[in-house]
Amino acid sequence: MMVFAAYRESLKRIRRTYAALDAKNAELTRRWERENGRPVSCRKGCGECCKQWVGVSFLEALWCAIACEKTGYDLSARGLKSAADVARLPGMTRERWFGLGNPCIFLRSDKACGVHALRPIACRAVIVISNPSDCKSATGEVTRLQNRDAVHAAYRILQAEHAASSLLMVVAALPLMVELVFQDARPGDLQKDAGVWGLSE
DSSP states (O other): OOHHHHHHHHHHHHHHHHHHHHHHHHHHHHHHHHHTTOOOOOTTTTOOOGGGEEEEHHHHHHHHHHHHHHHHHOOOOOHHHHHHHHTSSSSOOOHHHHHOOOOOOOOOOOOBBGGGGGGOHHHHHHBBBBBBBGGGGGOOOBBOOOHHHHHHHHHHHHHHHHHHHTTOOOEEEEEHHHHHHHHOGOOOOOOOOOOTSSSSO
């Protein structure tokens, strides 16, 4: 991928940030499971949260695109365009997006993530301990483990890496940002018109 070389060092640091967040999440999960005698609800094959609106940055979307190449994940141009078009619909909200039932462009038929190792921070941020059925609604009462400090620290690094790479730190709907990467465009090419971020304000 042509744009990879330009951001190689930032991407390496972001991957290390992913690993550090995963390690903290794993420690938090082990402790909770040991104390409560049951596993957390998040597991491979669930996929309920993969119908949520997910906001990602440019460098995170670039890692997703690289993951597609590394793993051979078949992300069809048609599927990506369709998801991006939906994200651009005027008046889009998190609740409306969820209600459409559109799965993430990286959700495989077995309900596993096609780019799991390089998924964005937003996908690593939530560790659900309530009933998985609670995740089936945008307004569901979901109980999660508290890893907010670790997640915020990861986002601060992400922001710093965008600044170091002279990139606008924009968070937009995942399919919009991935589309931008495949078009060899940059975050500054996104215009803040109705729906372009993939979420109405």
